[in-house]
Amino acid sequence: MKKSMQRAMPAMIVMTGILMAFLLNGCKREHITYGTTTTVNMYSYLEQDANQFSMFKQIIDKAGYSSFLNTYGAYTLFASTNDGVKAYLKASGKTSVDNIDEATAKKIISISLISDTIGTQLFTDGKMRTPTTSGQYLITGAANNSGVSSITINRQANLVKGNISTGNGLIHVIDNVLLPASLTLAQMVEQDPKYSIMSEALKATGFYDSLNVASTAQTNVSRKYLTLIAQTNSVFAAAGIPDFSTLKAKYSTTGNPKNPTDSLYLFVAYRVFPELAYLSDVVAASSHPTLAPLEVTTSMLDGEKVLLNNDYFNGVLEPGVQIDRSLSDNSASNGVLHSAAANYKIKVRKPTAIYFDLADQPEIRRAPGVYRALGKGTVPYINGDLADVSWNYKGAAGEKLYYGTTAAVPAASDWYYGCDFLIFGDRFRPGTNGMSDITFKTPLLVRGRYKVWVDWKRNAGNLPVVVSFDNQALPNTFAYSEVVSDRDGDALLETKNLKRYTQSPLTSNSNGHVSKMVGVINVTTTDRHFIKFAATGDNGSVNIWMDVVEFRPIDMPSQILPKLTRDGKTAF
Secondary structure (H helix, E strand, O other): OOOOOOOOOOOOOOOHHHHHHHHHOOOOOOOOOOOEOOOOOHHHHHHHOHHHHHHHHHHHHHHOOOOHHHOOOOEEEEEEOHHHHHHHHHHOOOOOHHHOOHHHHHHHHHHHEEOOOOOHHHOOOEEOOOOEOOOOOOEEEEEEEOOEEEEEEOOOEEEEEEEEEEOOEEEEEEOOOOOOOOOOHHHHHHOOHHHHHHHHHHHHHOHHHHOOOOOOOOOOHHHOOEEEEEEOHHHHHHOOOOOHHHHHHHHOOOOOOOOOOOHHHHHHHOOEEOOOOOHHHHHHOOEEEOOOOOOEEEEEEEOOEEEEOOEEEOOEEEOOEEEOHHHOOEEEOOEEEEEEOOOOOOOOOOOOOEEEEOOOOHHHHHOOOOOOOOOOOEEEEEOOOOOOEEEEEEOHHHOEEEEEEOOOOOOOOOOOHHHEEEEOOOOEOOOOOEEEEEEEEEEEEOOEEEEEEEEEEOOOOOOOEEEEEOOEEOOOOEOOOOOOOOOOOHHHHHHOOEEOOEOOOOOHHHHOEEEEEEEEEEEOOOEEEEEEEEEOOOOOOOOOEEEEEEEEEOOOOOOOOOEEOOOOOEEO
């Protein structure tokens, strides 16, 4: 979109190709093998292979899970080998499983067990799809040490043997014991020397206390899990901030960092998401709420780079900051810790006019020989082809959305912005055999009040179309057949909530290009939002040629100028 963020928005950060490459190419040894047994359940399977699993079975017994793992169900269990249990005992200063108390045993088994059957084909570079019975998620990844590839589990163990089928689920064999996260986000930052400046900032602003409550002890449901984007000392140093006193001097505007209006307070609040967002979650959504009031952080995936606040705003790219993946996806007892590769702060913006070309969608823009290829005609898209557009329909007439362009030399009557447009199905109507409504995700809108103008090319059809913003219907509807009379001046038209939005000469009702102000919106959060068009009746076989939605600040000097041009620009 010309006036929006252009971003790739995959649902997850997946490393399936890398993992498959490990399996199919260049591995000195194969880490994933397959075993099958359908006659016994998990506990019996481990019991039958005492040479491999006797010590892990002891932990299960001590935790009281033996009966549970020997009954019907559909589970995934990460079972450590005897060598893996020995490695854990040595690292924790214990001489035998007898030294593990019942509470610790329960923690080990609860983090090793998932109430879902998840095969290795579903392992990605990130969190697993279902949390463990402890409530925490496991993360998987890929590693290569000295030419030997492996799949890692929670950065604590390597996969030795996967996908062993039992009567009640899958067992994956690992070479170490998994342990649940025990530190809170505040404690993780405090105990890591490379985050000493960040830790001081958390304490000075009061966020240390907020981030120091385990999820099991948190009474505020909306704060049960949090996500923190931290910064290392080296990142601060690169921004000219060698210590906390410098950070406070730079950002604290009131002298009291615990004051919610203080800029240092907001600097930290902006790095806390009131949600559990692993990297796969960060890129799955285009924006995330923060504890800075009414401020969001936008996100996107660029290749393998996870970027924050990398936005196209008003047609200009504002480069964002990258998340350091090697220091991220760290589970805490109350959330997940990530690390930013550069210093960043809240972007201060004022409301500005956004001219949202409905036809300028990322997938269309990337299609070779399609986007603004004049003379191309129309190209159909089905629901799901465009990440930021969705619609409801019945029958073949509403199945497709059409992207169209003008002739190579636009006709005298064609004054579309950028010479392209969208057609809402073969029929835009409720009921049967047509598209009943269509929703678009908007470009980034800065919080403020805006007049919303809908721009289209006139056609037959008197039944109104309802426009909604974030599911709230706007007061004015529009009909395809509405007329912008050439006899009326701009001032008179504006009193009727109409205008000429193009540079078309004053002939034949401005060549049918009409703009109508459908309502005033109050954008409370700087973010991308949703605008929806819904048919109210059957206008027959008439097509609707949609062009632009204009979001003009209510205090903009003119709602008429600038006008939109064929080359996709604006002009006075």
